[in-house]
Amino acid sequence: MSAVTATISKGKMDAATGKPAQRDEGARLGFRLTLPAQILVLFISAFPLLMQLYISVTDWSPLSGVGWWNAWEMWNGFANYTDLAADTRFWSALKRTAVVMLVCVPAEFLLGLALATLFADDFPGKRIFYSILLMPMMVVPAVAGYMFFMLFQSGGPVNDILSRIIGAPVTIAWLSDPNLALIAVMIADIWQWTPLMFLVLLAGRVGVPEDQMKAATLLGANAWQRFTTIVLPKMKTIIVIALAIRVIENFKIFDTLYIMTGGGPGVATETISVYIYKVTTQDLIWGYVAAIALAILIVLSIVAVYAMKRMAKTREMTA
Amino acid sequence: MSAIHLKNLVKKFGDFTALKTMDLEIADGEFMALLGPSGCGKSTTMNMIAGMEEPTGGKILFGERDMAGVPMGRRGVGFVFQNYAIFTHMTVRQNLAYGPRMRGAGKAEIDRRVGAIAKMLQLSPLLDRKADRLSVNILQRVAIGRSAIMERAIFLLDEPLSNVDAAFRAVMRTELKQLQRQFKQTMVYVTHDQLEAMTMADRIAVMDHGVLQQVGTPLEVYNNPANVFVARFIGAPGMNLLKGRPAESDRGLVIDLGPLGVTPPLPEQLVPAVRAARGEVLYGFRPEQVTLAARGLSILVSFVERIGARTIVHLGEGESAVKAVFENDVGLSIGETAIVAPPASSVRVFDAASGLALRAGG
Numbered sequence: 258m259s260a261v262t263a264t265i266s267k268g269k270m271d272a273a274t275g276k277p278a279q280r281d282e283g284a285r286l287g288f289r290l291t292l293p294a295q296i297l298v299l300f301i302s303a304f305p306l307l308m309q310l311y312i313s314v315t316d317w318s319p320l321s322g323v324g325w326w327n328a329w330e331m332w333n334g335f336a337n338y339t340d341l342a343a344d345t346r347f348w349s350a351l352k353r354t355a356v357v358m359l360v361c362v363p364a365e366f367l368l369g370l371a372l373a374t375l376f377a378d379d380f381p382g383k384r385i386f387y388s389i390l391l392m393p394m395m396v397v398p399a400v401a402g403y404m405f406f407m408l409f410q411s412g413g414p415v416n417d418i419l420s421r422i423i424g425a426p427v428t429i430a431w432l433s434d435p436n437l438a439l440i441a442v443m444i445a446d447i448w449q450w451t452p453l454m455f456l457v458l459l460a461g462r463v464g465v466p467e468d469q470m471k472a473a474t475l476l477g478a479n480a481w482q483r484f485t486t487i488v489l490p491k492m493k494t495i496i497v498i499a500l501a502i503r504v505i506e507n508f509k510i511f512d513t514l515y516i517m518t519g520g521g522p523g524v525a526t527e528t529i530s531v532y533i534y535k536v537t538t539q540d541l542i543w544g545y546v547a548a549i550a551l552a553i554l555i556v557l558s559i560v561a562v563y564a565m566k567r568m569a570k571t572r573e574m575t576a
Numbered sequence: 577m578s579a580i581h582l583k584n585l586v587k588k589f590g591d592f593t594a595l596k597t598m599d600l601e602i603a604d605g606e607f608m609a610l611l612g613p614s615g616c617g618k619s620t621t622m623n624m625i626a627g628m629e630e631p632t633g634g635k636i637l638f639g640e641r642d643m644a645g646v647p648m649g650r651r652g653v654g655f656v657f658q659n660y661a662i663f664t665h666m667t668v669r670q671n672l673a674y675g676p677r678m679r680g681a682g683k684a685e686i687d688r689r690v691g692a693i694a695k696m697l698q699l700s701p702l703l704d705r706k707a708d709r710l711s712v713n714i715l716q717r718v719a720i721g722r723s724a725i726m727e728r729a730i731f732l733l734d735e736p737l738s739n740v741d742a743a744f745r746a747v748m749r750t751e752l753k754q755l756q757r758q759f760k761q762t763m764v765y766v767t768h769d770q771l772e773a774m775t776m777a778d779r780i781a782v783m784d785h786g787v788l789q790q791v792g793t794p795l796e797v798y799n800n801p802a803n804v805f806v807a808r809f810i811g812a813p814g815m816n817l818l819k820g821r822p823a824e825s826d827r828g829l830v831i832d833l834g835p836l837g838v839t840p841p842l843p844e845q846l847v848p849a850v851r852a853a854r855g856e857v858l859y860g861f862r863p864e865q866v867t868l869a870a871r872g873l874s875i876l877v878s879f880v881e882r883i884g885a886r887t888i889v890h891l892g893e894g895e896s897a898v899k900a901v902f903e904n905d906v907g908l909s910i911g912e913t914a915i916v917a918p919p920a921s922s923v924r925v926f927d928a929a930s931g932l933a934l935r936a937g938g
Contacts, residue, residue: 468661471628474649476675476726486674490665 313337313547320541328544337548346524347549350532357439357528358507361446365503366496368447369454373462374484376455394452402516405445406432409517432518435525442514442526449513450506454499461495462488494568501564505557529553578729578762579604579639580625586633587620587786594620595786597634604639604729607756607763609777611770613809617786618766619658622732625764627651638730654723654731654761658738660715662722664708668699671707671718675726693725696755713744724755731761737772749775770810774798782806800924804931807860807924813888813899816866817858819928822850831859831925836873836896843920849934856928861918863888866900872917873898877908891916 308325314335317328341347376387393401408415409431420427431441465488473483489496511530514520520527520535527535529549537546580602587595595617602608610618623629625636627648636643643651663671672690681689694700697717702710707718716736723731733752737745753776756763767773773780774794782789782797782805790802801807807815820833828841829851839859842850850857875898879890887905891898891914900916908914925934 466661468657468659469663471648472655472657472661472663472722473674473678474647475626475653475655476678476722477649478674478678479649482678486678487663 309547309551312544313551315544317544318541337545341548350527350529354528357443361443361507362503364447365451365454368451369458372455373458376459377462391452393449398512399516401449402513406517409441433522435522438518438526442517445513457499461492465491497564497567504560581637584634585631588632593786598788600781602762604762605760607776607778609765609767609773609780611767611773611780612783613768616783618783619734622734622766626653626655626732652728654726654728656719656723656733656736658735660719662707662715662718666707667704668707668718669703671722672725689725693721697721712739716740729761731763733765735767802933804926813863815860815862816898817860819856820859821856846925850925853927853934858926858928860924861922863899863901865918865922866916869915869917872915874913874915877910877912877914
C-alpha cells in the first residue's frame with residue numbers, strides 16, 4: 258500500500274519538475290492495475306484489524322444477541338485494556354511463553370548452527386542424514402504433539418529408556434508434573450523446529466565464499482577463528498532472519514503443546530495462545546480476546562520491525 | 577629453507593591428468609613464473625604447493641622438508657588469489673591486520689605493520705573503507721598487502737593481474753618486482769600473460785597440457801625454445817615455423833621448403849643435428865628478426881598491420897604463412913612480393929614429428 262502511494266507521489270514530483278508525464282502515467286496505470294489486489298489485501302488484513310480494534314473497546318460476545326457491527330452499544334471504553342493490565346493469568350502466560358521462547362529458540366539456533374557447520378563439509382552418508390534430519394519439520398504439529406504425548410507417558414518409552422540407562426525403574430510423571438510438563442513441551446518444540454533452523458542456516462553457511470575461507474586458513478586462522486571472523490559475520494543476515502522466524506513462530510506455540518498437556522496441569526503450560534484459546538472458547542468474552550490479541554500483535558510487530566531494521570543494516574554492510 | 581623442490585609431481589582428477597610428472601627446482605629468493613595457456617596445469621601446481629590440493633604422486637619439498645600431509649595453514653606460504661578473496665565484510669585495515677591478528681600479535685605491533693604495508697602499497701588513505709566498495713585495482717593491492725604483511729618466505733600469486741586494467745597492470749608489474757627485491761621471498765607467479773612472465777620472472781617454467789615444456793630465463797625461452805609449443809607460445813607474434821626437408825646443396829645444408837623454395841644454408845652449429853634428423857623438419861625464425869633482402873624466401877604480402885611502433889606484415893597463407901615485424905614502418909603493401917631473409921644466427925630448426933628443437937649437441 259504505502260509503496261504504491263510512494264510511487265504515485267514520486268510520479269507527481271517528476272511532473273512538477275517538468276519531466277515528461279510518462280512516469281506519472283505509468284504510476285497511475287500501475288495503481289489501476291493493482292487496485293483489485295489492493296482491495297483484497299485491504300479485506301484480509303486491514304479490515305479484520307479494524308474490526309478487532311473496534312470490538313476490543315466493547316463487551317461484545319457472540320452470545321450477547323447483537324451483531325458485531327452493533328457492538329458500540331456495549332462500549333466499555335478501555336476497560337478491556339485496564340483489565341488486561343491487571344490480569345495475572347495473562348501475565349503469567351506471557352511470562353511462560355517468554356521462558357519457552359528463551360529456551361527453545363537459542364537451543365534450536367545452536368543445534369541448527371552446529372548441524373549446518375557439520376553439513377557444510379562432505380562426509381559419508383550426508384544425504385541420508387540430511388533427509389532424516391529434515392523429517393521432524395514435515396510432521397504435522399498435531400501428530401507430533403500426540404507422538405510426544407505418548408513418549409512422555411509415565412510408562413512410555415522415555416521413562417523406559419531412562420530406566421535402562423540407570424538400571425532402576427523410572428516412573429517420572431512428565432506431563433502431570435507442573436515443572437516437568439513445560440520441559441517436555443519444550444523438548445517437543447526443539448525436536449520439531451531445529452530442522453528448520455538447520456535448513457535456513459545451512460543455506461547461509463553454504464553461501465560463505467570458499468576462497469575467503471581458504472585465504473583465512475592461509476593467513477593462519479584456525480577453524481574456530483575462521484568460524485568467528487568469517488563464517489558468523491557473513492551469516493549475520495540469515496541468522497537474524499532465522500531467529501526472527503522462530504521467535505515469532507515460537508511465541509504462537511499452540512498445537513503440539515495443547516495436544517500434549519492442554520495447557521495443564523493447572524495452568525503450568527498455559528502459554529499466550531492457549532490462554533487466548535481458552536478465553537475464546539470457554540469464557541466467550543470476545544471483546545477481551547480482541548484486546549489481548551491486539552496487545553500481542555503490537556509486541557510481535559515491534560520484534561519484526563527490529564529484525565527487519567537489523568537486516569537492512571547488515572545488508573547495507575555486507576552487500 | 578624457502579627453496580621449493582617439486583619431485584615427480586603428478587595430479588589426477590578422476591581420469592583426467594592435470595599434471596604429468598613435473599620436476600622443478602625453485603631456488604631460494606627466486607621469482608619463478610609458471611606460464612601457459614589455461615588448463616595447462618599451472619594453477620593446479622600452485623594449489624599443490626600451497627596445500628590446497630593433495631598431489632596424486634610425487635613430492636613437494638620446502639628446503640629439505642617434505643610437505644606431504646602438512647595442512648595449508650601450516651605451510652607458511654603467502655597466497656594471492658586470482659579473484660583476491662578479500663574479506664568483504666571488513667575494512668581495508670581489518671583485511672591487512674587479519675594475519676597478524678590471527679597469530680595473536682599485539683595491537684601496537686599490528687598498527688605498526690599495517691601502517692607500514694599500507695604506506696608501501698599506497699593504501700593509507702583507504703584504510704577505513706569497507707572492502708566491498710573498492711575498485712578492482714585497490715582490491716588487488718589489498719590482496720597483496722594482506723599476504724605480504726605476513727612476511728612469509730614463500731609467496732604464491734595466482735594470476736593476480738588478470739582482472740585489472742592495462743595501465744595498472746604495467747604499474748603493478750614494476751611494484752611486484754620491487755616488492756620481491758625488497759623482501760627476497762621465493763615467488764611463484766602463475767600467469768597466462770607472457771609479458772608479465774618475461775618482465776618480472778628470473779626464470780619461466782612454460783607448461784602445456786600438464787607437461788612442463790621448458791624452464792629457463794626469459795631470454796633463454798625466447799631465444800632458444802626447447803620445442804615447437806614454446807616457440808609458438810612465447811613472443812607476440814610467435815615464431816614462424818615452416819615445414820620442409822633437409823637437403824644438401826653446393827653451398828651447404830639447406831631446407832627445402834617446397835613451393836617457397838630453398839632456404840639459405842643453415843648455420844654451421846645446426847648442421848650435425850639437422851643432418852641426423854629423419855623426415856620433415858620445421859624451419860623457425862622470429863618475426864622480429866626478419867629482414868628484407870635481395871636473396872631469400874619470396875612470399876606474397878597478404879596483410880599489413882601498422883600499430884605505430886611496429887608494423888606487422890603477414891606473408892603467404894596456410895602452411896607457409898609467415899609474419900614479419902618491422903620497426904615503425906616498412907614499404908610493403910598487400911599484393912606485393914617480399915623477399916625475406918632471416919639472419920643465419922636467428923634460425924632455429926625443430927623436428928616436425930617430435931616437435932623438439934634440433935640443436936648442437938642435442
